[in-house]
Amino acid sequence: MSKFQFPKAIFSRPVYTVLERRVGSHHLMVADAEGGGALLDLAKSDSGLMADAHVIYIPKHTGDTYSKPLAAFAPGQFYIGSSYEASVARLRRTLLGAHMGLQVYLAGTEGLMGQVQSEAAQAGISPESIQSEHRGSVARRMQCVHCKGITEDVTVDPFVCGHCGLNLYVRDHYSRRLAAFQGVCVNAEDPGNVPKAKELYT
Amino acid sequence: MSIQFNDETFRDDYTFRNSDWAINRFPFPFHEDHYMYSVNMEQHRGGPEGSVFEKRFDVDEHYVAEMRDRAQVLADDPLRCQSLPHMTLAGWDLLELIMVSKSEDYPDLFELHRDDDKWRWVNKPLGIDDSFTFMDETTLPYGPMEYITRQTQGDFAVLDQRDDNLWMDAGMITTQADWSLDFDIGMNFFEWHAPVPKANEMGIFVRALKFLMSVQQGAPARRLNWTMTVNPLLDTSPENYHKWGIQKTQMTPENVGEKQHLRVELQTFFRLPRSNGLVFPIRCYLISLDDLTSIPKWGRRLHRVIRDLPEELATYKGFIDNRPMIIDYLAKVDNGAETSPGIWPDLHLEPDAKA
Known part of the structure; x- marks a missing residue:
């Protein structure tokens, strides 16, 4: 079971939701490990979404468990990163070229989602256009x-x-x-x- | 000069001392015999002559030594002073506010000469005489916020106001009660207060934020906050907690009166004119229990406050382990007599007062 119910905590601690498709001109999806499962659920809910999506996925220990079925949805751009550090230059470049109407979908560990959120904030992406779903490790x-x-x-x-x-x-x-x-x-x-x-x- | 500045330290040999003058004007924070959080804001429009509330930025006998301590903290850890890029204008606002206030309130100590944007600032206690161009960073040795707060007692949180919230986007934080600017910079009002127990449930922060966002230019506000500190250590930072934490265990019934200090923060809030930011100076005053109990009313009242403080607050304020020792010490000065309302010493009301 990769979904975890975080106990109620203080206000500065992030809270997570379940990803849902939103109307947008572009869709950036970033996930690590079991977060791939959340992207799959999203793709299944609306298969048309993936054609407009740029997916940055870091499988970590999950091998091709999620990367294979994700590839099968034929995302507009699909990148498999060997680590977050290896992917961050691509992420920054993507955020730099972001247009109005971009929707960001994050899934996986808190560390991954937090770092992408921080990059997005620095790039001027409004927090309202970012969704996060926790999956996998609670590290x-x-x-x-x-x-x-x-x-x-x-x-x-x-x-x-x-x-x-x-x-x-x-x-x-x-x-x-x-x-x-x-x-x-x-x-x-x-x-x-x-x-x-x-x-x-x- | 009107004030004799102490040559003293807030670390290592701790030669910090309060004179009788400083003891009598100490901002005792309890207006009644018990304590609970409250928004407790009032207008910062002066106060009794000689009190710490009288001037916009109080200067006292510890000024020169505190600035020396700040310079040492910054040399050891430059991250104690940070300003996000959009906060430079607020830094100039703050520099102007402090220079104008201090030169008007203490003309014998500080001078500001302005000819359009050509400014000359004279700080006699620190031996500074600098000429610079207002709003031109290249003419100062530091950014404007850092420059002026290296010359002003108290920590400074400079807040940006946007999206119906206040954001901790700049600060000079070297005398903090255990919070980290480096960690909290960029947070909004609710985020940086998140670790404070109880207050959120009490709705304190929602009300405080509403109040602060409506502070107008020329109408600053103030409140007092407090905690307990072992030794007169200004730099009770989380950054250095692994070094100073051990000092909390070095108190004994014999030295508690000398080592245990009540730490009071005079927090003020000023609207900044150009940036519409809000500056939040947090001025720290320290007093040993020995000195504090020389004012009988304060000794009695502090005993009752500390004794009856909810455990959660004593834990949050970091003195739960030492509380029994502090209470034993204070109990000896509490004869059960009534205390007069308000924070002032009221020595004339004590039974043995000379008429």
Whole structure:
């Protein structure tokens, strides 16, 4: 089961919906891993949509589970990225050339959707024209408030910052600009004692 | 000069001290014996002579040392001062507001000479005498917001107003009560307040935003906020929490009166004329419990406030572990006598007051 019901949280934390077709002159779809399933559901709901769509899809561990059926819908442009970092130049170029009436559909992990949203905001795309549907891993993209390093795919709390090595706890406070949640030193007041790491949402 | 500036530190050896003058004018934040969030805004139109409310931007004995501390924080971490590209005009608005206010309110300390757009700014306490062209960034050593807030006590959040919201799009934040400008920059009013417990459910932020969006030019507003800080540490930033957090564990019943400080923020709000932005100075005042309890009314009242504060708030404000020690200390000065309404010391109302 790849759909996850996030518990109610503080206001800065993003919330997600189910993608639905919207009227637009162009359709940009960006997804990673199980997010491919959300694009498939969208395509099935309106097969005519895909002909006008530019799909940027990063399969990660899912192999061709989603990429094959997505290709079968013959999107107007279909790109399979080997990673987000590898795809981001193409994404920026696409956003730069975006016209009025562009609709953006995001699906997959919070880290992917957050980063694309941040890119879109910088390109001046209005937030109202962006939809996001969470699928797959509940891992978080975390900024270390101390060293500012970003650690991707954090699934446990506390975790070790991939840059400075401090033990950080996982906050719900979220920055859209950074596309990251905030990590703060968990044992500053008790240096010898790092709580045992637990899976997020358990 | 009219004010004797202290040579003191807010870190390491902590030589920060309040004079009797500074103690008596301390902005004690509790007008009654208990505390709960409220919007508690009032017009910022001066106040009693000598009080921190009198001038638009209060200058006190800590000015020079605080500016030295700020320069050190910025040297260690330049991300404490950031301004998104569309906020430069608001930065000029702020520079003008502060220069005009300070030169009018403290003519012996600050001078502003204007000849069209050719300006000369003299800051005597900091030994600055700069000539520049107003609205021309290349004529200043820093951007306008950074330039003037390196010379003004308090943190500064500069807010853009659009889409029926306020956006934290620029700031100089080096004396913060544990929030990160680098993380929060670009957020709207509800997003950056998201971690505050209870207040949202109480509708505080909806009302506060409505109030702030209607602040008019020439009619600034103000409120007080507070927390507790161990040692007179200005830079209680999340960025450095892994370094200073341990200090919270170093308090003992013997040193609590000296180490534990009440930290009060005088928050003011000014509309900026050209950008229609809103500047939100957050001025921090620190006082040790030893000094605070030298005003008997304040000692009694603080005891009752801290003792009865909901656990959630004591946790959010970061002193839940030290609360029992603080209460024990304050209980000794609380004789159960009544406290007069309002925040002022009211020494003449104490039983042993000299007539």
